[in-house]
Amino acid sequence: MLSEQKQPFLEPTPEEICEKRLYQKMGMTTEEYEKVVQHLGRLPNWTETGIYSVMWSEHCSYKNSKALLRLFPTEGPQVLQGPGEGAGAIDIGDGQAVVFKIESHNHPSAVEPFQGAATGVGGIMRDVFSMGARPIALLNSLRFGSLDKEDVRHLLKQAVAGIGYYGNVIGVPTVGGEVVFDPVYNETPLVNAMCVGLLSHGDLQKGIAKGKGNRVIYIGASTGRDGIHGATFASEELSEDSEEMVPAVQAGDPFMGKRLMEACLELVQAQILVGIQDMGAAGLTSSSVEMAAKGESGILLNLDAVPQRDPEMTPYEMMLSESQERMLVIVEEKNVAEVHRICQKWEVQSVDIGEVTDDGTLTLIHKNKKVTSLPIKTLVNAPMVYREANEPAYYQSFATVDPVQELAGIEVEKAFYQVLSSPNVASKRWVYQQYDYMAQGATVVSPGSDAGVIAIEGTKKFLAVTTDGNGRYVYLDPKVGGAIAVAEAARNLVCTGAKPLAITDGLNFGSPEKPEIYWQMTGAIQGMQAACLTLETPVTGGNVSLYNETAGQAVYPTPIVGMVGLIDGPEKITTHSFKNEGDIILLLGNTLAELGGSELQQCITGQISGRPPQIDLEREKNVQKVVLEAIYSGWVQSAHDLSEGGLAVALAECCISGNRGAELAIKTDLSPLTFLFSESQSRVLLSVKVDHLEKVAQLAAAYQVPLTQLGRVGKSQVSVTVNGELLIDAPLCKLQQTWEGAIPWAMSSTSS
Amino acid sequence: MRFAVLMFPGSSGMECVRIIEKFLKQPVSKVWHRERDLSNYDVIILPGGFSYGDYLRPGALAALSPVIDGVRVAAEHGKLILGIGNGFQILLEAGLLPGTVLPNNHQQFRCGIQRVRVEQRETPFTREYQVGEVISLPFAHGHGNYYCDPETLQSLQKSKQIIFRYYGENPNGSLDGIAGLVNKTGNVLGTMLRPERAVALGAGFGGERIFTSMLRFGREKGVI
Numbered sequence: 001m002l003s004e005q006k007q008p009f010l011e012p013t014p015e016e017i018c019e020k021r022l023y024q025k026m027g028m029t030t031e032e033y034e035k036v037v038q039h040l041g042r043l044p045n046w047t048e049t050g051i052y053s054v055m056w057s058e059h060c061s062y063k064n065s066k067a068l069l070r071l072f073p074t075e076g077p078q079v080l081q082g083p084g085e086g087a088g089a090i091d092i093g094d095g096q097a098v099v100f101k102i103e104s105h106n107h108p109s110a111v112e113p114f115q116g117a118a119t120g121v122g123g124i125m126r127d128v129f130s131m132g133a134r135p136i137a138l139l140n141s142l143r144f145g146s147l148d149k150e151d152v153r154h155l156l157k158q159a160v161a162g163i164g165y166y167g168n169v170i171g172v173p174t175v176g177g178e179v180v181f182d183p184v185y186n187e188t189p190l191v192n193a194m195c196v197g198l199l200s201h202g203d204l205q206k207g208i209a210k211g212k213g214n215r216v217i218y219i220g221a222s223t224g225r226d227g228i229h230g231a232t233f234a235s236e237e238l239s240e241d242s243e244e245m246v247p248a249v250q251a252g253d254p255f256m257g258k259r260l261m262e263a264c265l266e267l268v269q270a271q272i273l274v275g276i277q278d279m280g281a282a283g284l285t286s287s288s289v290e291m292a293a294k295g296e297s298g299i300l301l302n303l304d305a306v307p308q309r310d311p312e313m314t315p316y317e318m319m320l321s322e323s324q325e326r327m328l329v330i331v332e333e334k335n336v337a338e339v340h341r342i343c344q345k346w347e348v349q350s351v352d353i354g355e356v357t358d359d360g361t362l363t364l365i366h367k368n369k370k371v372t373s374l375p376i377k378t379l380v381n382a383p384m385v386y387r388e389a390n391e392p393a394y395y396q397s398f399a400t401v402d403p404v405q406e407l408a409g410i411e412v413e414k415a416f417y418q419v420l421s422s423p424n425v426a427s428k429r430w431v432y433q434q435y436d437y438m439a440q441g442a443t444v445v446s447p448g449s450d451a452g453v454i455a456i457e458g459t460k461k462f463l464a465v466t467t468d469g470n471g472r473y474v475y476l477d478p479k480v481g482g483a484i485a486v487a488e489a490a491r492n493l494v495c496t497g498a499k500p501l502a503i504t505d506g507l508n509f510g511s512p513e514k515p516e517i518y519w520q521m522t523g524a525i526q527g528m529q530a531a532c533l534t535l536e537t538p539v540t541g542g543n544v545s546l547y548n549e550t551a552g553q554a555v556y557p558t559p560i561v562g563m564v565g566l567i568d569g570p571e572k573i574t575t576h577s578f579k580n581e582g583d584i585i586l587l588l589g590n591t592l593a594e595l596g597g598s599e600l601q602q603c604i605t606g607q608i609s610g611r612p613p614q615i616d617l618e619r620e621k622n623v624q625k626v627v628l629e630a631i632y633s634g635w636v637q638s639a640h641d642l643s644e645g646g647l648a649v650a651l652a653e654c655c656i657s658g659n660r661g662a663e664l665a666i667k668t669d670l671s672p673l674t675f676l677f678s679e680s681q682s683r684v685l686l687s688v689k690v691d692h693l694e695k696v697a698q699l700a701a702a703y704q705v706p707l708t709q710l711g712r713v714g715k716s717q718v719s720v721t722v723n724g725e726l727l728i729d730a731p732l733c734k735l736q737q738t739w740e741g742a743i744p745w746a747m748s749s750t751s752s
Numbered sequence: 753m754r755f756a757v758l759m760f761p762g763s764s765g766m767e768c769v770r771i772i773e774k775f776l777k778q779p780v781s782k783v784w785h786r787e788r789d790l791s792n793y794d795v796i797i798l799p800g801g802f803s804y805g806d807y808l809r810p811g812a813l814a815a816l817s818p819v820i821d822g823v824r825v826a827a828e829h830g831k832l833i834l835g836i837g838n839g840f841q842i843l844l845e846a847g848l849l850p851g852t853v854l855p856n857n858h859q860q861f862r863c864g865i866q867r868v869r870v871e872q873r874e875t876p877f878t879r880e881y882q883v884g885e886v887i888s889l890p891f892a893h894g895h896g897n898y899y900c901d902p903e904t905l906q907s908l909q910k911s912k913q914i915i916f917r918y919y920g921e922n923p924n925g926s927l928d929g930i931a932g933l934v935n936k937t938g939n940v941l942g943t944m945l946r947p948e949r950a951v952a953l954g955a956g957f958g959g960e961r962i963f964t965s966m967l968r969f970g971r972e973k974g975v976i
Contacts, residue, residue: 161861169805171764255762255802432863438892440767
């Protein structure tokens, strides 16, 4: 695509673009093109066609998803800035706010995993510091195929190295995240990155261009030909030709990113900015157009002034380039010199490239000629696409599948080791030890726990942050799976002692043009909406990534929830590791025969079917209340959310991380296998001191949440007896070896 | 004791600044890489991070900064110089400590907490330790694999310049398990470990005593 474009290249005339339908190569449909012609009352030229095509791509316009995104609750007393800016902001008291957002870089990472992942991190950080916030934490959410495949191992290795490279060099700790492996992601990995920043309320910035005559200043790296049409690339499915899209993948420079960040934060402190926005997807085009649209202004850019890596670049190339580490700021004329001074200090170039106008038009000047004149309103109002939703056949046929029956007869101990060594359950140390998770010296709870916890300097407050998503559940039942994604993220935070505040959503789906995929999107978003409302965690922004397909094969619908919570005192910070021998182990919540979409089902049968675990959001809310109140009362020694692999895995993780054994004696009407591996929702594994047992029991009863005493924390042996039968009896070190060794072992089969 | 934390483009010196202010409660200044005069300070810290984005080689470009002239003068005057992570790499590139660091032998960036054995206590940086004591210190680097030629190694061993050795695991392949070394006169310490982060982790790790040792040395010398 567009690869024939070599210098010297004669741009097609407006008539050629129309007659040969060249707009289609830019990802534009004939209907959309005709709409453009209608808006302009003439045929658009090459540059203008390019600008419309990126502004009207899904990535910039949300034309396929906007109708659904409106379902999200976006308001709450804690919300300072909802969706629509670079990132959302929530109040955490004392005049401070947290700014955070998640973003996908799936398509670039599939083609060039190191740079794709690195620039994903760089891009989301710019979204956060363009709000005026200093980035204090990074997270990610990754999906890869089966580690048996060499190309998957290559993708994982490179993507992890790329994430680490950008975050480590720029000096922001990666404190949490998740990695999930499933064959559905073999050809189509998902790489989502989240950044969390901190600011004082007064420093909150907006991406806005207003005030006729104000200057438009370009800051950062020069513009090259990299990433041209990246936004369009991200809005198509992957194919063999995707390899040819390599020039559409940008290269990142975290050292430049760091200087740019320091310069921008100093500009914020100088209080001279009218507006600031990252040149992210669709670069100069989207940043200038979106800022002008917000200010109901026009904008004039003199492209000859744009710093270029090649002086022969055309307006089309400059406007569509996605070169990294660039920012656009708007300032009053009198402050231009101060911008240059601050940028010089950080050795970052800054150039005056234009001005704010009041004509509502995007005007581009190149070599003293007006080369583009487009009404801004039409650029930011892409024609919405209303897709059809159809329940897929698999959903009906799974209604009658009974996974419990399917898995009957599997030996508990064998299942235990198989699940524990599944890369989805096993320790992710191989991944997170490549990230500087202690940068800035404020990390209190490191990766590998339910959530990362970081201290807020100069206060007794802490932020708990997590990313969560389960594509299997969403595939089996989008509504239920969507609700679970939000509920589980909240439960993770609650287990660390944090009150959940708000979420950012990373929505990863296949092609919305397929009714079955649109059905998945609709259900997932409805489920998330319901959970956000019940749990009072509004959505402050996010990202939509569609067309995650290769050769027509879509990934599981994978909405990722990035959530931020607040812990208002060090004594409330709780981890999942067992602390003291003799503590009582309690299971909060109800266990049902729910194995559909479970890790056990995937491990044993190699696929998933049936219905996922159900969720009662009122019950979920009550479970979270019990855990938080118990933690606040000082009754909880450890708390761990039950998720993939159910009780068996949660128990192993509490034992391994605490370096303590356990002795459990369980009574249940379910089969032992079902009880141990069910992934029923709204459950938490607690350990408490004997003295606090009664208090916790009363608290659970008050919220009508079942509480079961399972056993005690032990020394170095893990034993589980169900209905009088000893089913697991192993030294802790054996579990440890299994759990810690699985991923390094899988990765070592590659030649490194 | 007056502390200077050197700031190069790409350094992350704020962690050190915070520790000296909050934990040691001593006066500290951030000193920009273009300065030359460090005569006002008793201790000079070259912090961790990625000065100049690790371009060319870690520490190679920062070692050519004007401020390094000031560091040389301070080292000759017996001032305490502490290079942490990237700061150690800069000291090696500047020739203020012998040897070099290579990429980690497993070719990956590695972050974690590492056990370390204290080998010497007769230095300004280790006065608050016992010889043989095992402490835990955070680390995070991609190029920490210390290397020098056999003669240099022999001389380091002979003149007791190796003051920390990795204990248990060697996280980067460093020669002879070297985790920290001083110059011949003992006033310049370089280590790939991150003692400033040990302070943030809280008591019980032992890394904070590198800082308190320097204070004790200052008291003995009468600078505080």
